[in-house]
Amino acid sequence: MITLSGIQKNYQMGDQTVQALRGVDLHIARNELVAFIGASGSGKSTLMNIVGCLDRPSAGTYQLNGRDVATMDSDELALVRNAEIGFIFQSFHLLPRATALDNVAQPLIYRGIGYKERNRMAMEALDHVGLSSRMHHKPNELSGGQRQRVAIARALVGKPSILLADEPTGNLDSSTSLEILALIKEVHRAGQTVVMVTHEPEIAEQCHRVVRLHDGRVLSDVRNVQQDPHAQVVDDEQQRHAELGE
Ligand SMILES: Nc1ncnc2c1ncn2[C@@H]1O[C@H](COP(=O)(O)OP(=O)(O)OP(=O)(O)O)[C@@H](O)[C@H]1O
Numbered sequence: 001m002i003t004l005s006g007i008q009k010n011y012q013m014g015d016q017t018v019q020a021l022r023g024v025d026l027h028i029a030r031n032e033l034v035a036f037i038g039a040s041g042s043g044k045s046t047l048m049n050i051v052g053c054l055d056r057p058s059a060g061t062y063q064l065n066g067r068d069v070a071t072m073d074s075d076e077l078a079l080v081r082n083a084e085i086g087f088i089f090q091s092f093h094l095l096p097r098a099t100a101l102d103n104v105a106q107p108l109i110y111r112g113i114g115y116k117e118r119n120r121m122a123m124e125a126l127d128h129v130g131l132s133s134r135m136h137h138k139p140n141e142l143s144g145g146q147r148q149r150v151a152i153a154r155a156l157v158g159k160p161s162i163l164l165a166d167e168p169t170g171n172l173d174s175s176t177s178l179e180i181l182a183l184i185k186e187v188h189r190a191g192q193t194v195v196m197v198t199h200e201p202e203i204a205e206q207c208h209r210v211v212r213l214h215d216g217r218v219l220s221d222v223r224n225v226q227q228d229p230h231a232q233v234v235d236d237e238q239q240r241h242a243e244l245g246e
């Protein structure tokens with residue numbers, strides 16, 4: 001569903017070029033739960049922004065659901081983003097003066113969905129994240145964990161093919177982080193493809209696959225057999241073949 005090859009991203013800073021990504025190859029299949037980890041400055045957010053069609057690579061190709069998005073102009077990219085991508089951020093990025101309901105309904109405006117239907121869909125999404133009773137609260141009338149739930153409802157309301165989360169628990173205390181992680185895992189179990197950036201090893205180890213970036217390159221890409229029943233099946237098969245001497 002996502003195929004990146006030879007992705008490079010350079011930032012021009014005066015007469016200096018910052019090479020944020022130096023050739024990333026990555027394939028992510030439907031319904032994977034992937035963590036991007038790595039030191040500060042290793043390129044995690046840059047890669048997420050490219051995967052999420054917020055930014056274009058300087059070189060390389062990116063196929064999203066069979067379409068070449070690396071060469072699209074910003075209008076085309078915005079359309080793809082609106083249809084395919086749900087984003088959540090460390091700092092929630094909610095509209096401060098809008099209620100939870102209006103925040104969640106907002107992305108549906110750009111899809112030309114009418115007011116009543118938008119509200120129905122937004123209510124359903126808020127119900128999914130356990131916030132039916134907080135629909136009319138504004139962000140400053142909600143706790144951090146509740147704000148992130150609103151952001152998750154907003155990211156998912158348009159049924160995107162991929163949910164991207166850049167340090168979704170970075171601003172939350174540890175018990176709230178676990179609640180948000182549990183919610184993300186539930187969303188994943190329901191069939192959603194999820195990619196998240198995290199600094200926290202306890203969060204990464206709950207993902208099926210951990211991609212470690214270093215200096216703009218993929219340093220390692222490891223599948224966690226304990227978390228991923230599919231990996232187990234493949235392993236068992238490989239084991240059987242090995243035992244049979246095949
Ligand atoms: N808009 C920009 N202009 C110039 N340089 C940038 C820009 N964004 C990122 N960079 C540089 O690109 C490199 C990768 O940055 P990126 O934000 O992807 O790192 P990160 O892995 O997300 O780090 P962190 O864990 O601190 O969030 C860094 O060296 C950074 O300074």
Ligand SMILES: [Mg+2]
Nearest residue numbers: 044045046197
């Ligand atoms: Mg970052």
